[in-house]
Amino acid sequence: xxxxxxxxxxxxxxxxxKSTLARRIAGKLxxxxxxxxxxxxxxxxxxxxxxxxxxxxxxxxxLAREAQIEFVSGASTIVLNGEDVTEEIRxxxxxxxASKVAQIPAVRRAxxxxxxxxxxxxxxxxxxxxxxxxxFPDASVKVFLxxxxxxxxxxxxxxxxxxxxVVTGQIAVRDARDRNRSESPLVQAPDAVYLDTxxxxxDEVEQAVLKxxxxxxxxxxxxxx
Numbered sequence: 001x002x003x004x005x006x007x008x009x010x011x012x013x014x015x016x017x018k019s020t021l022a023r024r025i026a027g028k029l030x031x032x033x034x035x036x037x038x039x040x041x042x043x044x045x046x047x048x049x050x051x052x053x054x055x056x057x058x059x060x061x062x063l064a065r066e067a068q069i070e071f072v073s074g075a076s077t078i079v080l081n082g083e084d085v086t087e088e089i090r091x092x093x094x095x096x097x098a099s100k101v102a103q104i105p106a107v108r109r110a111x112x113x114x115x116x117x118x119x120x121x122x123x124x125x126x127x128x129x130x131x132x133x134x135x136f137p138d139a140s141v142k143v144f145l146x147x148x149x150x151x152x153x154x155x156x157x158x159x160x161x162x163x164x165x166v167v168t169g170q171i172a173v174r175d176a177r178d179r180n181r182s183e184s185p186l187v188q189a190p191d192a193v194y195l196d197t198x199x200x201x202x203d204e205v206e207q208a209v210l211k212x213x214x215x216x217x218x219x220x221x222x223x224x225x
Contacts (some may be wrong), residue, residue: 004140006031006123006217009131010209011187012145012173015167017197017205021145022127023076024206028140029125029213032071034118034137035078036128037098039069039111041089042080044097054100057107064101065109071118081168092160092170099174100129102129105183141216142192143209149175152197 008031010022019035026033043064044054052059070079077086088094101107108130117134119123126135132142147155153168160167178186186192193212197205 005119006141007119007136007139007212008125008141008143008213009136009139009189009192009210010143010145010176011129011131011133011188011192012127013152013178014127014171015147015156016147017155017161017202018127018145019076020202021205021209024202025209025213026125026130028198028206029097029123032118032122032124034071034074034115034124034126035076036111036115036126037080038089039067039114040102040107041098042069042078042085043067043107044101045089045094046080048094048097053096055158057104060101060104061106061110064107065114069114090160092162095127099177103177103181103183108183127217128166129186130184133187134184141213142189143212144188144192144194144195145205146196146223147198160217160218182219 008025008029010018012018019037022035023033035158041059046063046067047054047060048160050063052063054060068081072079077084078158079085080088113136115126119126119136128135132139149171150168153164153171157164157167195205195208200208
């Protein structure tokens, strides 16, 4: 019998450092890195390119279901319908479109189906806003990554090369939208480990999460209590 597949779910608000951490953890463990936010960004990008209104729920659901989204093992590359869109999906207008697209229940269901397909095929590190609570409620390991709003804004400002005041406003809007949407809002799963990274370096966060993974798994197999 093959070893049980492990799913490490990392949730948290915008700018908490989920992507950087998940990428590093996946690399250390040899798991597939699944950036769910990038999936919504990919659909948002396709909608913008196709001139689809972000209020057209039926058409956006079609795009989400038709989208061929792939992650390249060992890299942070995301491929949409055969095209590398890694850089394009980080544009501010795509971020805004992605947040709006993510509020549509049918789009979320379509992408959750795709995320679960990936999780069923390989051990993976999945990050987003509803992974431990909705997408993988039975995940082997759940971590809720957080940081003070000003810390998150500073991190994101450096990533996108925008004034921190501008990013602070953007993050406040994103937080409100993510926490208050009716479908799969941003919440900490009851069995997730809460980790405030405000005063931590990325190396310290990585070590803390690897310890959490080790505490809940053993030799690639989920521990039995």
